[in-house]
Amino acid sequence: EVQLVESGGGLVQPGGSLRLSCAASGFTFTNFWMNWVRQAPGKGLEWVATIKKDGSEKYYVDSVKGRFTISRDNAKNSLFLQMNSLTADDTAFYYCASGLEHVFFNSWGQGTLVAVSS
Amino acid sequence: DIQLTQSPSFLSASVGDTVTITCRASLGIGMYLAWYQQKPGKGPRLLIYVSSTLQNGVPSRFSGSGSGAQFTLTISSLQPEDFATYYCQQLNSYPYTFGQGTKLEIK
Numbered sequence: 468e469v470q471l472v473e474s475g476g477g478l479v480q481p482g483g484s485l486r487l488s489c490a491a492s493g494f495t496f497t498n499f500w501m502n503w504v505r506q507a508p509g510k511g512l513e514w515v516a517t518i519k520k521d522g523s524e525k526y527y528v529d530s531v532k533g534r535f536t537i538s539r540d541n542a543k544n545s546l547f548l549q550m551n552s553l554t555a556d557d558t559a560f561y562y563c564a565s566g567l568e569h570v571f572f573n574s575w576g577q578g579t580l581v582a583v584s585s
Numbered sequence: 586d587i588q589l590t591q592s593p594s595f596l597s598a599s600v601g602d603t604v605t606i607t608c609r610a611s612l613g614i615g616m617y618l619a620w621y622q623q624k625p626g627k628g629p630r631l632l633i634y635v636s637s638t639l640q641n642g643v644p645s646r647f648s649g650s651g652s653g654a655q656f657t658l659t660i661s662s663l664q665p666e667d668f669a670t671y672y673c674q675q676l677n678s679y680p681y682t683f684g685q686g687t688k689l690e691i692k
Contacts, residue, residue: 471628504629512621512629512672514681526679562628569676570635571619575628 469493469574471563476579483553483583489546489563489576496544497521500568503537503548505559506578515561516548519568530556553583587612587675591684597692603661606687608673610654617677620649620658623686624669632671633658665691 475487489501503515516537517526525537536549546563560578567573588611598604608618616636621629631640633649636656646661660667668691673684 511686512623512674512683514674514683517679517681528680564628569617571631571640571676572621572629572674573631573634573640575630577628 469565471565471574471576473561473563473576473579476561476581478582478584479553480585481554481583484549484551485553485581487548487550487561487563487579487581491544491546491563491565494565494574496565497541499565499573501537501539501546502564502566502572503546504562504564504572504575505557505581506562507559510559513559517566517568518546550581553581555583557581558583586680587614587678587682589673589675589682589684591671591673591687594685594687596687596689598663598689599692600663600665602663603659604663604689605660606658606671606673606689608651608656608658608684610656610675613653614675614677616652617675618649618651618656619674619676620647621672621674622667622669623672629672660689663689 470492472490502517518537534552538547562578564572564575590609592607618636620633623629637649648659671687
Protein backbone atom coordinates (compact mmCIF):
# COMPACT_ATOMS: atom_id res chain seq x y z
CA GLU A 468 0.00 0.00 0.00
CA VAL A 469 1.29 3.43 -0.97
CA GLN A 470 1.79 5.70 2.03
CA LEU A 471 2.97 9.27 2.35
CA VAL A 472 3.17 10.51 5.92
CA GLU A 473 3.99 14.15 6.63
CA SER A 474 5.41 15.38 9.93
CA GLY A 475 7.08 18.43 11.41
CA GLY A 476 4.22 20.90 11.38
CA GLY A 477 3.33 23.06 14.34
CA LEU A 478 2.99 26.57 15.69
CA VAL A 479 5.85 28.95 14.88
CA GLN A 480 6.34 32.68 15.32
CA PRO A 481 6.60 35.03 12.35
CA GLY A 482 10.16 35.02 11.05
CA GLY A 483 10.75 31.53 12.37
CA SER A 484 11.72 28.31 10.64
CA LEU A 485 10.31 24.82 10.35
CA ARG A 486 11.37 21.66 8.55
CA LEU A 487 8.69 19.36 7.20
CA SER A 488 9.33 15.70 6.42
CA CYS A 489 7.43 13.19 4.32
CA ALA A 490 8.07 9.46 4.72
CA ALA A 491 7.23 7.42 1.65
CA SER A 492 6.52 3.69 1.47
CA GLY A 493 4.79 1.15 -0.75
CA PHE A 494 6.29 2.34 -4.04
CA THR A 495 9.66 2.88 -5.71
CA PHE A 496 10.51 6.34 -4.43
CA THR A 497 13.21 6.99 -7.03
CA ASN A 498 10.74 6.54 -9.90
CA PHE A 499 8.76 9.61 -8.95
CA TRP A 500 9.09 13.35 -8.80
CA MET A 501 7.96 14.67 -5.42
CA ASN A 502 5.92 17.72 -4.60
CA TRP A 503 4.65 19.93 -1.79
CA VAL A 504 1.19 21.46 -2.02
CA ARG A 505 -0.42 23.64 0.65
CA GLN A 506 -3.95 24.58 1.57
CA ALA A 507 -4.84 27.44 3.88
CA PRO A 508 -7.73 26.47 6.20
CA GLY A 509 -10.98 26.59 4.25
CA LYS A 510 -9.22 27.59 1.01
CA GLY A 511 -8.06 25.96 -2.21
CA LEU A 512 -4.91 24.09 -3.17
CA GLU A 513 -1.64 25.88 -3.94
CA TRP A 514 1.36 24.16 -5.48
CA VAL A 515 4.53 25.01 -3.52
CA ALA A 516 7.51 23.07 -4.86
CA THR A 517 8.62 20.12 -6.98
CA ILE A 518 11.84 18.10 -7.04
CA LYS A 519 13.07 15.74 -9.74
CA LYS A 520 13.64 12.02 -9.10
CA ASP A 521 17.37 12.47 -8.50
CA GLY A 522 17.08 15.87 -6.85
CA SER A 523 18.88 17.64 -9.70
CA GLU A 524 16.00 20.00 -10.56
CA LYS A 525 13.81 22.00 -8.20
CA TYR A 526 10.93 24.38 -8.87
CA TYR A 527 9.12 26.77 -6.55
CA VAL A 528 6.13 29.06 -6.54
CA ASP A 529 7.30 32.68 -6.53
CA SER A 530 5.93 33.42 -3.06
CA VAL A 531 8.35 30.97 -1.40
CA LYS A 532 11.46 31.37 -3.58
CA GLY A 533 14.48 32.20 -1.47
CA ARG A 534 12.71 31.15 1.74
CA PHE A 535 11.76 27.49 1.21
CA THR A 536 14.03 24.63 0.08
CA ILE A 537 12.79 21.27 -1.14
CA SER A 538 15.09 18.26 -0.85
CA ARG A 539 14.94 14.49 -0.80
CA ASP A 540 16.92 11.55 0.58
CA ASN A 541 16.42 8.66 -1.80
CA ALA A 542 18.28 6.27 0.49
CA LYS A 543 15.67 6.93 3.19
CA ASN A 544 12.61 7.37 0.92
CA SER A 545 12.08 10.80 2.42
CA LEU A 546 11.09 14.26 1.20
CA PHE A 547 11.73 17.49 3.06
CA LEU A 548 10.70 21.13 3.00
CA GLN A 549 12.88 23.61 4.88
CA MET A 550 10.82 26.73 5.53
CA ASN A 551 12.51 29.95 6.69
CA SER A 552 11.30 33.51 7.31
CA LEU A 553 7.76 32.30 7.81
CA THR A 554 4.84 34.71 7.69
CA ALA A 555 1.15 34.43 8.51
CA ASP A 556 0.49 33.84 4.79
CA ASP A 557 2.34 30.52 5.07
CA THR A 558 -0.25 29.16 7.51
CA ALA A 559 -1.72 26.08 5.85
CA PHE A 560 -1.93 22.34 5.72
CA TYR A 561 1.10 21.08 3.80
CA TYR A 562 0.72 17.94 1.70
CA CYS A 563 3.43 15.91 0.04
CA ALA A 564 2.53 14.19 -3.20
CA SER A 565 4.30 11.85 -5.59
CA GLY A 566 3.94 12.30 -9.31
CA LEU A 567 5.36 12.46 -12.78
CA GLU A 568 6.43 15.74 -14.33
CA HIS A 569 3.73 17.26 -16.52
CA VAL A 570 1.42 14.29 -15.88
CA PHE A 571 -0.09 14.03 -12.40
CA PHE A 572 0.22 14.02 -8.63
CA ASN A 573 -0.88 10.45 -8.09
CA SER A 574 -0.57 9.86 -4.35
CA TRP A 575 -1.00 12.31 -1.49
CA GLY A 576 -0.40 12.33 2.22
CA GLN A 577 -2.87 13.42 4.89
CA GLY A 578 -1.11 16.72 5.46
CA THR A 579 0.58 18.49 8.37
CA LEU A 580 -0.57 21.86 9.72
CA VAL A 581 1.80 24.80 9.88
CA ALA A 582 0.48 27.76 11.86
CA VAL A 583 2.45 31.01 11.89
CA SER A 584 1.37 33.31 14.67
CA SER A 585 2.77 35.36 17.52
CA ASP B 586 1.39 32.24 -14.71
CA ILE B 587 -1.49 30.20 -16.11
CA GLN B 588 -4.77 30.86 -14.33
CA LEU B 589 -7.44 28.17 -14.09
CA THR B 590 -11.08 29.14 -13.59
CA GLN B 591 -13.56 26.49 -12.55
CA SER B 592 -17.31 26.81 -12.96
CA PRO B 593 -19.47 26.57 -11.10
CA SER B 594 -17.85 27.15 -7.71
CA PHE B 595 -20.79 25.45 -5.99
CA LEU B 596 -23.06 22.77 -7.35
CA SER B 597 -26.09 21.17 -5.75
CA ALA B 598 -27.26 17.83 -7.12
CA SER B 599 -29.06 14.63 -6.18
CA VAL B 600 -27.94 11.01 -6.13
CA GLY B 601 -28.33 9.63 -9.64
CA ASP B 602 -27.83 12.99 -11.38
CA THR B 603 -25.17 13.71 -13.98
CA VAL B 604 -23.06 16.82 -13.39
CA THR B 605 -20.39 18.65 -15.38
CA ILE B 606 -17.64 20.91 -14.06
CA THR B 607 -15.72 23.18 -16.43
CA CYS B 608 -12.11 24.33 -16.11
CA ARG B 609 -10.86 27.15 -18.33
CA ALA B 610 -7.17 28.01 -18.67
CA SER B 611 -5.86 31.52 -19.37
CA LEU B 612 -3.47 30.04 -21.95
CA GLY B 613 -3.50 26.86 -23.96
CA ILE B 614 -2.13 23.93 -21.99
CA GLY B 615 -2.47 21.10 -24.49
CA MET B 616 -3.87 18.17 -22.56
CA TYR B 617 -1.78 18.68 -19.42
CA LEU B 618 -4.73 18.82 -17.06
CA ALA B 619 -5.62 16.67 -14.07
CA TRP B 620 -8.69 16.46 -11.85
CA TYR B 621 -8.72 15.72 -8.12
CA GLN B 622 -11.38 14.98 -5.53
CA GLN B 623 -10.98 16.13 -1.94
CA LYS B 624 -13.09 15.27 1.07
CA PRO B 625 -12.94 17.16 4.39
CA GLY B 626 -9.85 16.39 6.42
CA LYS B 627 -8.24 14.33 3.67
CA GLY B 628 -5.58 14.81 1.06
CA PRO B 629 -6.74 15.10 -2.56
CA ARG B 630 -7.29 12.00 -4.68
CA LEU B 631 -6.28 11.85 -8.34
CA LEU B 632 -9.22 11.08 -10.62
CA ILE B 633 -8.15 11.90 -14.18
CA TYR B 634 -4.90 12.96 -15.87
CA VAL B 635 -3.84 14.20 -19.29
CA SER B 636 -7.39 15.47 -19.66
CA SER B 637 -9.19 12.16 -20.08
CA THR B 638 -7.19 9.23 -18.68
CA LEU B 639 -8.91 7.60 -15.72
CA GLN B 640 -6.61 6.83 -12.80
CA ASN B 641 -6.52 3.17 -11.71
CA GLY B 642 -9.31 2.35 -9.29
CA VAL B 643 -11.47 5.37 -10.13
CA PRO B 644 -15.05 4.44 -11.10
CA SER B 645 -15.97 4.74 -14.77
CA ARG B 646 -18.77 7.19 -13.96
CA PHE B 647 -16.00 9.82 -13.86
CA SER B 648 -14.86 11.11 -17.23
CA GLY B 649 -12.82 14.01 -18.52
CA SER B 650 -12.43 15.76 -21.84
CA GLY B 651 -10.95 18.81 -23.47
CA SER B 652 -7.76 20.26 -24.80
CA GLY B 653 -6.16 23.65 -25.22
CA ALA B 654 -7.92 25.97 -22.82
CA GLN B 655 -11.23 24.31 -21.96
CA PHE B 656 -11.79 21.10 -20.07
CA THR B 657 -14.68 19.30 -18.43
CA LEU B 658 -15.15 16.73 -15.71
CA THR B 659 -18.39 14.79 -15.90
CA ILE B 660 -19.75 12.58 -13.14
CA SER B 661 -22.57 10.32 -14.26
CA SER B 662 -25.09 8.75 -11.91
CA LEU B 663 -23.85 10.51 -8.78
CA GLN B 664 -23.26 8.31 -5.76
CA PRO B 665 -23.34 9.46 -2.12
CA GLU B 666 -19.53 9.18 -1.88
CA ASP B 667 -19.09 11.63 -4.78
CA PHE B 668 -20.15 14.67 -2.77
CA ALA B 669 -16.86 16.46 -2.25
CA THR B 670 -14.76 19.32 -3.63
CA TYR B 671 -13.17 18.96 -7.06
CA TYR B 672 -10.06 20.73 -8.36
CA CYS B 673 -8.45 20.95 -11.77
CA GLN B 674 -4.67 21.38 -12.07
CA GLN B 675 -2.53 22.38 -15.04
CA LEU B 676 0.84 20.64 -15.37
CA ASN B 677 1.81 22.22 -18.67
CA SER B 678 4.31 24.63 -17.15
CA TYR B 679 5.64 25.90 -13.84
CA PRO B 680 4.24 27.22 -11.64
CA TYR B 681 1.73 24.42 -11.63
CA THR B 682 -1.64 25.92 -10.73
CA PHE B 683 -4.99 24.71 -9.46
CA GLY B 684 -8.48 25.93 -10.09
CA GLN B 685 -10.31 27.47 -7.16
CA GLY B 686 -12.40 24.35 -6.60
CA THR B 687 -16.00 23.24 -7.11
CA LYS B 688 -17.92 22.10 -4.06
CA LEU B 689 -20.50 19.47 -4.94
CA GLU B 690 -23.26 19.28 -2.36
CA ILE B 691 -26.27 17.06 -1.92
CA LYS B 692 -29.55 18.70 -2.88
